[in-house]
Amino acid sequence: MATTVATTTEAPPVLRLDGVSHTYIGQRRRTTVLKNIDYSFRRGTFYTVLGPSGSGKTTLLSLASGLDAPTRGTISFNGEDLTKLGLGRYRNKHAATIFQHYNLLTYMTALQNVTTAMEITGVKPGSGGRRARALELLEQVGLDRHMATRNVMKLSGGQQQRVAITRALACDVDILFADEPTGNLDEDTAQGIIDTFRELAHEQDKCVVVVTHSQRLAAQSDRVLTLRKGKLTE
Numbered sequence: 503m504a505t506t507v508a509t510t511t512e513a514p515p516v517l518r519l520d521g522v523s524h525t526y527i528g529q530r531r532r533t534t535v536l537k538n539i540d541y542s543f544r545r546g547t548f549y550t551v552l553g554p555s556g557s558g559k560t561t562l563l564s565l566a567s568g569l570d571a572p573t574r575g576t577i578s579f580n581g582e583d584l585t586k587l588g589l590g591r592y593r594n595k596h597a598a599t600i601f602q603h604y605n606l607l608t609y610m611t612a613l614q615n616v617t618t619a620m621e622i623t624g625v626k627p628g629s630g631g632r633r634a635r636a637l638e639l640l641e642q643v644g645l646d647r648h649m650a651t652r653n654v655m656k657l658s659g660g661q662q663q664r665v666a667i668t669r670a671l672a673c674d675v676d677i678l679f680a681d682e683p684t685g686n687l688d689e690d691t692a693q694g695i696i697d698t699f700r701e702l703a704h705e706q707d708k709c710v711v712v713v714t715h716s717q718r719l720a721a722q723s724d725r726v727l728t729l730r731k732g733k734l735t736e
């Protein structure tokens with residue numbers, strides 16, 4: 503009689519945190535922001551992370567997006583330790599981040615910010631080329647050609663935020679991180695961005711992780727995580 507062996511064919515989580523702790527060491531004291539966090543992030547899922555100001559949300563994103571390495575523990579992408587894969591390679595090829603303070607290249611136009619990111623990630627431009635694709639994406643977030651070709655420092659806060667969002671969307675990566683991406687946007691524009699995040703997760707099988715204070719945004723995500731006292735809970 504043939505015996506059946508239970509096998510797990512499930513793919514490894516796209517991103518895994520194992521025993522992740524992080525401590526900032528200042529001149530007079532150490533601040534432990536994250537304490538022994540274990541969590542698996544999967545594809546096809548839109549996560550939001552809530553938590554009081556100063557609870558470590560941006561710190562968590564900077565570790566998960568490969569900008570910094572945790573003091574303790576490991577972070578892995580598709581089962582491979584980020585430090586082995588290389589943080590730079592991970593950031594260039596697999597993860598895109600929309601920063602809380604945008605981090606746009608201030609000497610460039612909106613369009614150049616987007617096309618430069620596409621070049622760095624090596625994204626295939628499609629038949630029309632990178633410029634056409636970037637203009638199309640900027641148009642989708644409500645920035646017309648006139649806005650797109652203006653220096654980003656001459657755009658409003660909400661417009662700059664939309665450039666930062668477009669820059670991340672233009673790079674065809676596996677994981678998208680965003681830190682308060684709708685903080686400066688009116689309700690309709692914010693809803694458009696939320697719809698895009700849902701679509702990326704559900705139709706393009708991406709993993710989307712968004713830090714927010716907005717209950718409205720959290721209510722539309724698949725999983726709501728809370729960061730409090732260094733612990734991440736669902």
Ligand SMILES: Nc1ncnc2c1ncn2[C@@H]1O[C@H](COP(=O)(O)OP(=O)(O)OP(=O)(O)O)[C@@H](O)[C@H]1O
Pocket residue numbers: 526527528533535553554555556557558559560561562
């Ligand atoms: N580079 C740093 N050096 C020292 N301490 C830091 C550093 N960055 C952040 N911290 C401290 O770590 C804690 C968490 O900061 P973090 O920016 O991750 O919080 P946050 O949850 O994103 O807050 P907010 O909602 O206000 O953006 C805070 O107490 C902060 O002062």
Ligand SMILES: [Mg+2]
Pocket residue numbers: 559560561602681
């Ligand atoms: Mg923050």
